[in-house]
Amino acid sequence: MRCSIVVCTRNGELFLEEQLASFLRQEHRPDEIIICDDASSDATPSIIDGFVPQATSLGIECRGYRHQSPLGVTGNFEFACGHATGDIIFLSDQDDRWHEGKIATIFPLFVDPAVVLVNSNAGLIDGEGRTINETLFDRLRFDDRERKALVAGDLAKVGAYKNLFTGATMAFRRVLLDSALPFSLQVHHDDWLPQIAWISGGKVQTVFERLMDYRLHSANTIGLGDHASSKPGQSPSSRLSSYLNDQVSRLSPVVEHGNFLAASGKISMERLQVRRRQLELAQRRANYSANPIIRSGQVLKAASGGLYASMFRPWRTGFLDLFRTAGERQLS
Numbered sequence: 001m002r003c004s005i006v007v008c009t010r011n012g013e014l015f016l017e018e019q020l021a022s023f024l025r026q027e028h029r030p031d032e033i034i035i036c037d038d039a040s041s042d043a044t045p046s047i048i049d050g051f052v053p054q055a056t057s058l059g060i061e062c063r064g065y066r067h068q069s070p071l072g073v074t075g076n077f078e079f080a081c082g083h084a085t086g087d088i089i090f091l092s093d094q095d096d097r098w099h100e101g102k103i104a105t106i107f108p109l110f111v112d113p114a115v116v117l118v119n120s121n122a123g124l125i126d127g128e129g130r131t132i133n134e135t136l137f138d139r140l141r142f143d144d145r146e147r148k149a150l151v152a153g154d155l156a157k158v159g160a161y162k163n164l165f166t167g168a169t170m171a172f173r174r175v176l177l178d179s180a181l182p183f184s185l186q187v188h189h190d191d192w193l194p195q196i197a198w199i200s201g202g203k204v205q206t207v208f209e210r211l212m213d214y215r216l217h218s219a220n221t222i223g224l225g226d227h228a229s230s231k232p233g234q235s236p237s238s239r240l241s242s243y244l245n246d247q248v249s250r251l252s253p254v255v256e257h258g259n260f261l262a263a264s265g266k267i268s269m270e271r272l273q274v275r276r277r278q279l280e281l282a283q284r285r286a287n288y289s290a291n292p293i294i295r296s297g298q299v300l301k302a303a304s305g306g307l308y309a310s311m312f313r314p315w316r317t318g319f320l321d322l323f324r325t326a327g328e329r330q331l332s
Helices: 016-026 045-056 071-083 102-111 144-153 175-179 189-199 236-262 267-284 293-302 316-322
Strands: 003-009 032-038 061-067 087-091 115-125 129-136 171-173 203-215
Touching: 003 016, 003 071, 016 045, 032 045, 032 071, 045 061, 061 071, 071 087, 071 102, 087 102, 102 115, 102 171, 102 203, 115 175, 115 189, 144 203, 171 175, 175 189, 189 203, 189 236, 189 267, 236 267, 267 293, 293 316
Parallel strands: 003 032, 003 087, 032 061, 115 203
Antiparallel strands: 087 171, 115 129, 115 171
16 A cells, blocks of 8 residues: 655745654655645745655655645645545645654554544644643543544544544545545535545544644644634523534535435445434524423424434433523533
8 A cells, every 4th residue: 555645735834844854754654745835925835845856865756736826725635635646645734743653553554444544643732842731632622432432433423513533633545535525615624534434434543642743833724723613702502503503514514415425325324314313403403492382392303303312412412402501511
């Protein structure tokens, strides 16, 4: 199997050289590096131009592309992935730092033909490269249920209510692109790829070891807070509404794409049905009546239809929906 690294850049001159250098220190050297720049106005293109011959001299196929007009993060990653030729594609941001054993740890996991996508934990560093005493998974606030589900590769309930994946930690089989392209413009690529991998019937594996340093700084394109829908000062009612609308906006494109794939047989109908039910429940919850009597009937109807069974804690969530008094705890 051949290994490709896909790097997307945009005005990344501050940290890009350190990131690219970490690729060349890998114990398992990549076969190919694809770097796609999204119309940078700083020294990023020059850094890429200097790196390409350096990597090539070590026997690594390395190509750089530059867009004159920006495609955006998702569009740039879609373009870059489409130009990678390796059997296994590793995604990379422009401002992190890989540990030397990252590829060597993840690559052998793909010996199992069922494994389609792998993600890992990461240490956190600041803009100066100083270690933050916290990991990526700590910051994403995994609970015990989520950890057990990820160990088992079971995204049935984990993937519905929030994204626990970060693109910079991911590697996946290139064949996943047959199902995942085109990427959704409504869902971040780091959420889209594991969702499509899972509903396509593949095995999604998580490595809890820290295999890279994820850099937190003021210019992060996405960062770690962007997936959260709640904002400081929101009322419990507004917070719940934001949360449910976020669920609907994340799941709708996944289900729509899954319905399209169903006709080609590139899908697990059982897993797609799970996402359909979760989307339907989120849509119903977002439109429950403020009238407690009417809402009770709506909750009971959803429960009798088995929709709440798609949640981690169906009875608790249904009970809270009946009374809507739990504030942030309703986000379950």
